[in-house]
Amino acid sequence: MKIKLNKFFVKAESKARTIDHMIYEETLNLTGITSNDIKRRVNQRLNTKPQEKRMYMRYRLTKFAIVTTAILTLGAGSVFATSHIDLLKEFFVGDTKILQKEIQKPNTNMQNEEYKVTLEQVLADPHEAIIVFSVEGLTTEAINELETNSMFLFESNMKLETTPGSETKTNGYEHTTLEGSNSFNKRYFAFEVHSIDNPKQEPMRLYLNKAKSPELFITVPMNSNIPTFDFQMKQEAEANGKKYTLERMSINSISMVVDSRGWNGIEGALPPEIFFRMANGTIKTKNQLVNPFKSSSSILTADHEGIYRFYFRFKEIINIDDIQSVIIDQMEYPLHRKVEPKPVVIDGKLHRFTSRIIKHEKSEKYGPLMSVDEVSKGLGAEYSWDQQNAKLIFTYRGTTLELVAGGNKAIVNGQETPLQDFEGVYMQNGELSLSPNLLEKYFDIEYSLQYATKMWIVSP
Structure with missing residues (x-):
């Protein structure tokens, strides 16, 4: 279970905050008292200099009548409670x-x-x-x-x-x-x-x-009127030479799920590849549209041959009309036309591929690296290496990343940005390598380590 906590920044010495507490404590059980009674009781509890009291009362004077009315009208526990949350x-x-x-x-x-x-x-x-x-x-x-x-x-x-x-x-x-x-x-x-x-x-x-x-x-309440396209698929797929079934796909402007049967029982199975044909005809990969930190997978039934769900949250709210069709393992499902799904062949540079693990003296602390040459060929990206200045320029999907070996900063589309300790480019034994995190961070590329083959799995 993931837990995200935003820190509360509380000024413990704030006079206004301290006095708000006192006002609230004095109003927990109020019935029929006047604003003068409240002022008197708050002043009795303030252990401050007289001038501090006067400063405070000037600050509160215009709003005190409103507060008192709220106390007498709404009662304890709801005096200062007004929600302005925009979900x-x-x-x-x-x-x-x-x-x-x-x-x-x-x-x-x-x-x-x-x-x-x-x-x-x-x-x-x-x-x-x-x-x-x-x-x-x-x-x-x-x-x-x-x-x-x-x-x-x-x-x-x-x-x-x-x-x-x-x-x-x-x-x-x-x-x-x-x-x-x-x-x-x-x-x-x-x-x-x-x-x-x-x-x-x-x-x-x-x-x-x-x-x-x-x-x-x-x-x-969990009812929803968000327009959602739902497909019962029964599509045969394969992973590691074994068959499984894609049972269902459902998509709307927020999220998408794909249900499979038997996938969870295949050792080392990779998830199905997913692509989107946009209204303008271009093909986008899952990684270009999906937020990896808000996506997950889980088994919906207890047995290994049961339903296994892949859940994806989009990075942005999507106008569903902007997606013409969804492609899952080379079968295309049109969203807005009542036609049967059909096989489709897409650009090979959009499919995932493998790349060797490159070890470096920093690998023990930060993990292995990727070959710049292999990754650029797999992606169809462009790069150049300035040997004299130890500088890499890597361009993909309209983004240009400039790195200097040993540097602590990168230039992304002309804008300078700091690098983490584990991020960088390296030249070792005549081979150029870089941190895989940079590909995910700047180019929406997903990667994982396949331990059986000791190779990177790279998904554009």
């Missing part, structure tokens, strides 16, 4: 207008004596869901816990599960903290649920484990 901008790039109508805002909640959890927003499609929720502290101790130890929520107190008896299958979920609308007593979080198998669009449940009550949960 689409938090998690996606591209034309977010395509999905704007698909955002659900249930605003349902559950609570115990310490915390209130509110389901703020949900975006679901047949393959995944993003669930944004807030956690509000209702006591001083709970507020301090939220501020100083937000991770505790994910370790033991928040849980997302399928509904009892549900046929829905998931591959776990990823945790994310959202800082945009946080207040001192309220925090915003999200679950990203990948690789869902939920054909009936059954709801899920968000539990607050700290309540220690199985009845205390929020029902999370």
Whole structure:
């Protein structure tokens, strides 16, 4: 399970923040008190110089009446809570207008004596869901816990599960903290649920484990109206000389899944190759459109011959009309025309290939390198080597990378950028090599190490 945590930058000595805490603590159990009562009680708790109090009250004066009204009207726990989370901008790039109508805002909640959890927003499609929720502290101790130890929520107190008896299958979920609308007593979080198998669009449940009550949960709607193309394939494929079946492909503007049967039982099997024919007729590889860090694979059934799902999240929200067809292992599936899939031959430079592992004195620390010559031939890239200045110029897919052996900077399309310690170009025994990470970083090239053959597998 992946966990992504954004750091909270808290100024512990901030006067305004400290006083906000005091105001909140004094309003937890208020009934029928005036603004003067609140001012007096806050001033009694301030252990500061008189001039500091006066400065603070000038700062707060114009807003105090608003705060007092909010206290008396809304009650404890919701005084400063207004959500401005934009789910689409938090998690996606591209034309977010395509999905704007698909955002659900249930605003349902559950609570115990310490915390209130509110389901703020949900975006679901047949393959995944993003669930944004807030956690509000209702006591001083709970507020301090939220501020100083937000991770505790994910370790033991928040849980997302399928509904009892549900046929829905998931591959776990990823945790994310959202800082945009946080207040001192309220925090915003999200679950990203990948690789869902939920054909009936059954709801899920968000539990607050700290309540220690199985009845205390929020029902999370998982219905979706995002246009999705679904193909029952039954396409025979091969890996390492053994047969398996591609069962299903499903694609929309956010993500894509491919289900296979029997692939997981083949030792050392490589995933099927996937390409996209765009509306303008060009062919793009999976790596050009898919975000590798948001993609995954999982077995949906327990046996080795069962369904194995490949899940892919796109780098940007895609207008599905921009994709004419999907090509999987040389079979082309048109999206917008009701025609049968057909075999297709595409440029060999788009297929994956193997390349030798190059060892270097730095290999023990940073891993083996790739042959520049072999990689450029496999990709159809261009490169030149300036022996006198020890300089490599490598051009592919409209990007030009310039590296100097032993340097700590690169020039990418004319822009200087720092290199990591393990990134660089090397000349050794008359052979030019480079760090594979550079290919992934600047050219959308995927690579893996095939231990059986001790070769790189390079996917354009």
